[in-house]
Amino acid sequence: MTDIDIWIVIAALWLATFIARSGFWLAGNRIQLPQRVQEALRYAPACALAAIILPDFLMYPSGADQWDFSWHNPKLVAGIAATLFFQLRKNMLHTIIFGMVVFTCLRLFS
Known part of the structure; x- marks a missing residue:
């Protein structure tokens, strides 16, 4: 792998992590999880x-x-x-x- 390939992979992983982790934050209170899911997430x-x-x-x-x-x-x-x-x-x-x-x-x- 070249240096540019490594930086592309790092950027892609950063973007994927950002999207996955910020989904609920960006949605705010518009999405309500069922009570059973909230209890399981504890x-x-x-x-x-x-x-x-x-x-x-x-x-x-x-x-x-x-x-x-x-x-x-x-x-x-x-x-x-x-x-x-x-x-x-x-x-x-x-x-x-x-x-x-x-x-x-x-x-x-x-």
């Missing part, structure tokens, strides 16, 4: 976050395309520990700090 951020984070927890630490469900996976152990901590404390900032401390300790001492 869970979209959590689902997207889970789709990004969960595979990272389960991938083999060396980067191979394998799943690692063992206790030797520091990301998985730290994620489980942080989940349990959140269930007890219900504080997101403390959970993030706790999870990172557990992950760092597991990486340093294993």
Whole structure:
């Protein structure tokens, strides 16, 4: 690919993203989503976050395309520990700090 091809692709992707994301904003209140769709969209951020984070927890630490469900996976152990901590404390900032401390300790001492 030449430089101009790369810039054309970047511009096309920018335009497609802009159109897709600004559709509801430009329509304003003229379009009303059904109540059931609005309720379902409340869970979209959590689902997207889970789709990004969960595979990272389960991938083999060396980067191979394998799943690692063992206790030797520091990301998985730290994620489980942080989940349990959140269930007890219900504080997101403390959970993030706790999870990172557990992950760092597991990486340093294993």
